Amino acid sequence: MNALLLWLAVAAVLAIAERQPARILLALAAFAALTALIMVFSGDLPRATLLAAILAATIAGASGVKHHHSGMKLAVADLGLTFAGTIPFMLRQYRLTATLTILGGLLLALxxxxxxxxxxxxxxxxxxxxxxxxxxxxxxxxxxxxTGGSERWRRDVTVRTGLFSFFMASLIDIASWWPTGGLRMLDVADTPLPLLPPLPARHGIKPDIFVIQHESVFDPRSYGLAVDAEIAAFLSPPGAHSGRLHVDIYGGGSWQTEFSLLTGLSSASFGPDSYFLFKKGVGRFAHSLPSELMSLGYRSQLITSCRRAFMNYDPFYAGLGVEERVFSDEFPPPFDLVAFEATNSDAAFFGATEGALSSALDRDPAPRFAMILTNFNHGPHEVRLQPPGQYEDERSFARTVLDDATYAEYYARLKETAESYAAFRASLLSRYPGRPMLIARYGDHQPTMSRAIEKAQGIRPDDPRQFETFFTIEALNFEPDFAGLPETLDIAQLGTAALKAAGLPLDAVSATRLDLFAELGDRYVATPSERKRRFHRTLVDAGMIDLSATSKPLAAVPDRA
Structure with missing residues (x-):
């Protein structure tokens, strides 16, 4: 009788927590399997049921924490990431959350x-x-x-409810987490797609292409929050092509956004390997934005606010053919690395970036591709980075729009970013008058402080806007080709959009990518498309994506810095 009452209580809790019939059905079946497994060792049903309930609560709690900080629920594949970076990152950046999570785990263990x-x-x-x-x-x-198998349950990853059922679905979806020697790509068809013919150049100009990743920047206007004129011009400059950008991540993992822009592929296509692409993907992607531009005579450069040792950036960018790679611990004086790493100030970073970029352009006047990575607006936003007395008007304005201290901190940092970029842009125009340049800028993901907006406005925590940032493509000193470019893009499409806007010739791969824009919309990985899957097969068969277990890395370009 006691065991029956326990089971009725558990069933009631699962029904309330899971909410949908499919989730309830799987949750009950999965809980029964957990109970039976534990009972093999405990011997009796009452203890096995209680221990299974504690384990289910642990899974749901951990999944809730993960969803809060990443926008995605806990899956079995994530367990391998725990000590690879998740716990150290949480302890370093979100100490209160990490402490409470550890304390909750200890209480459940007791x-x-x-x-x-x-x-x-x-x-x-x-x-x-x-x-x-x-x-x-x-x-x-x-x-x-x-209830639909892997095809149904993998789509459930961003929904806030069903924390326990999703994890248990991922457990039985063995293909989603079983280790492989090579790379795992989830959306590859059996038959290839013939590539479209290359597209010719729209003109004879080869503008510099500078891509700037603005760390954790999103457009407050997507939530109906007003911004001042300078920030509005920063997010959507007059004469530029601007809009909403869909990204694969929320709260962190900027390298996944970089990967998608550079390769034209969604990081999410690689399932549990997506987090490790900067390591497992070295030399495996023969076609990329840098490689296509270099085939047109461009020189290539990375300028980043991270140290050279960060996240395997140096080998990964080298494997894509980026020639010169400049890291924050290599900026010359008067740049102060210690002072910079206390705040990651965009004012300091754009000054150092201008020096590195100008040095390269003065040394070699060939058209240049540069990938520029900032790190100023990353969380946590409970910490004030700017000295008292700076940007007080902006903080006050932000508090009138949304009465939350973390949003005020985000807005103050965004104001510094807007001013620093404006100065950087003006300096380039002054130093290189008449030189054609295309500047593509975007936010890599939203910071977790946007949960404060959701709470204040009563927005669901799985609202699709949490995976939306902004993009803008500006043309300086030449006439761009924005015709036909949509106002909503997926991050995997932004590089191709920049090539098209620059008026450059597109090879067969990029021409096919451009043709897929209309079919895929701004949800590259989430849109079911047989043509997309066949396109991926074409890239794999041609050796442009190497998924093999015995990959021979492509020749990396030595650092010319």
Missing amino acids: AAVAVILLVPGTPLPLSERLAILALSIALYASAFYA
């Missing part, structure tokens, strides 16, 4: 010990326990496939 020591139960024969386990696993697998 509860489990108490159950083992204090709850009585009558052991069942081992043969019966094993039979129950086999039956429950069969029911668990049946529920998974009856």
Whole structure:
């Protein structure tokens, strides 16, 4: 009777938490399988049920924390990331959340010990326990496939509800987490797609192409929040092509956004390998934005606010053919690395970037591609980075729009970014009058402080806007080709859009990518498209994407810095 009451209570809790019939069905079947597995070792049903309930609560709690900070629920594949970077990152940047999470874990562990020591139960024969386990696993697998299988459950990753059922679905979706020697790509068809013919240049100009990633910057206007004129001009400059940008991540993991822009592929296509692409992907992508531009006579450069040792950036960018790679620990004086790393100020970074870029342009007048990575507006926004007395008017304005201290901090940093970029742009125009340049800028993801906006406005925490930032493409000293470019893009499309806007010739791969814009819209990975899957097959078959377990890395370009 006690076990029956426990099960009824658990079923009621799962029904309330999971909400949808498919999630409830899978959650109940998965919970039964967990209980049966634990009962093999505990011997009796009451203790196994309580221990399974504690484990389910732990999974749901961890998934809720992950969703808050990443916009995606916990999956089995994420467990490998825990010590690879997640826990150190949380302890360094979000100490309160990390501390509370660890404390909650300890309390659940103590509860489990108490159950083992204090709850009585009558052991069942081992043969019966094993039979129950086999039956429950069969029911668990049946529920998974009856509710849509991997195709249905993988789409559930960004929805805030169903924390337990999603994790248990990912557990039985073995293909989503089983280790592979090569890269795993989830959306590749069996037959290739013939590539379209290359597109000719629109004119004879080869403008410099500067791509600037504005760390954690999104457009407050997407939430109906007013901005001042300078920030409005920063987000959508007059005469530029600007709009909303869909990205694969929320709260962190900027390298996934960089990967998508550079390769024209969604990082999410690589499933559990997506977080590790800067390591596992070295030398595996033969076609990229830098390589296409270099085939047109461009020189290439990376300028980043990170140190050379960060996240395997140097080998990855080298593997894409980027010739010169300049890191923050290599900026010459008067740049002060110690002072910079206390705030990652855009005012300091754009000054150093101008020096590195100008040095390269003066040394070699060939058209140049530069990838420029800032780091100023990353969280947490509970910490004030600018000295008292600076940007007080902006903070006051932000508090009138949304009465939240973290939003005021975000807005003050955004104001410094807008001013610093404006000075950088003006200096380039003054130093190189008449030189054609195209500047593509974008936000890599939203910071977790945007949860404050959701709370204030009553927005669901899985609102699709959490994966939207901004992009803008500006043409300086030449006439761009913006015709036909949509106002909403996926990050995997931004590089191709920049090539098109520059009026440059597009090779067969980029011409095909451009043709897919209308079909895919601004959801590259989430849009079901057989042509996209066949396009990926073409790239794999041609060796432009190497998924093999025995990859031979492409020749990397030595650093010319």
